[in-house]
Amino acid sequence: MKYCSLVVLFLCGISYCNAIHWLGLTVNGSSVGWNQTHHCKLLDGLVPDQLQLCRRNLEMMHSIVHAAKVTKTTCQKTFSDMRWNCSSIEDAPFFTPDLAKGTRESAVVFALAAAAVSHAIARSCASGDLPGCSCGPAPAEQPGPDFRWGGCGDNLRYGLQMGAAFVDAPMKNSRSGSQATKLMNLHNNAVGRQVLIDSMETKCKCHGVSGSCSVKTCWKGLQDMHDIAAELKSKYLAATKVIHRHVGTRKQLVPKEMDVRPVRETELVYLVSSPDYCARNEKQGSYGTQDRQCNKTSNGSDSCNLMCCGRGYNAYTEKVAERCQCKYHWCCYVTCKKCERTVERYVCK
Secondary structure, X not given: OHHHHHHHHHHHHHOHHHHHHHHHHHHHHHHOOOOOHHHHHHOOOOOHHXXXXXXXXXXXXXXXXXHHHHHHHHHHHHOOOOOOOOHHHHHOOOOOHHHHOOOHHHHHHHHHHHXXXXXXXXXXXXXXXXXXXXXXXXXXXXXXXXXXXXXXXXXXXXXXXXXXXXXXXXXXXXXXXXXXXXXXXXXXXXXXXXXXXXXXXXXXXXXXXXXXXXXXXXXXXXXXXXXXXXXHHHHHHOOEEEEEEXXXXXXXXXXXXXXXXXXXXXXXXXXXXXXXXXXXXXXXXXXXXXXXXXXXXXXXOOEHHHHXXXXXXXXXXXXXXXXXXXXXXXXXXXXXXXXXXXXXXXXXX
């Protein structure tokens, strides 16, 4: 079994998973100064265009390392209430079959990673961390009577340009992997970036006597990644299974069901059906839900009935320490006592 798992990981490393191999930057990327071109070779598996982009934009690699970390933590937090909880992403740069095949889980990870890279670069531009860019351009729309455009907006245009160049490179350069998989990955990357574009919102700062907010300075900024991940989660739940077949003179991804409509640009797509993730199965990349914590009173995906797949659950009590009886003292500090309370937890059998 161990040998088979190693074979799966090896095959993954040379073909499909190479497309998100860069998520492995979280392993040693933070300890690298990214100030010399040979640092780009510290992560095996980057395709030539990614290596070239790294050498020409060393300072941008800090943003990409940050994006890799955000992809991991945000994915796990967003899916913590579901049977598949994105825990396998911790294996990067190696992946189990849930992310090593064209599943709906891989679809959402690709989209989230693509969004995270462009998000990180756009924010780094606005914070002055990248010499090749600065604040985003002023909005074309006219300001309102009670506000003016100003501040330093996130440079989404630059973030999208450089982010797409980096994350799409493996599908455009690599000769390995099927054409269907490449098209699927490129499509889902684009969905992630579109959700990022749609997340741009007007943010403002008030000016005026005693905080009267008589005048506001506003700019365009991106929502936080947890909001973007939440939107991608809803698309994950409604993802469309597709097949690769001829439409006219060329092959395209189309819905597997007998539906003549083309794949929508806003929907995540996948090629391979997923297991239910109830039982541990290494061949399918399922960790199972045994010993996972569940919510006895919930009716959602984290409920003990759904999370435990009908196997039942065990209850146990746990003492939790927390601050209590807090008092504010003039001026200016707060003192609290430490209280303990007993809570009941539930874990799947």
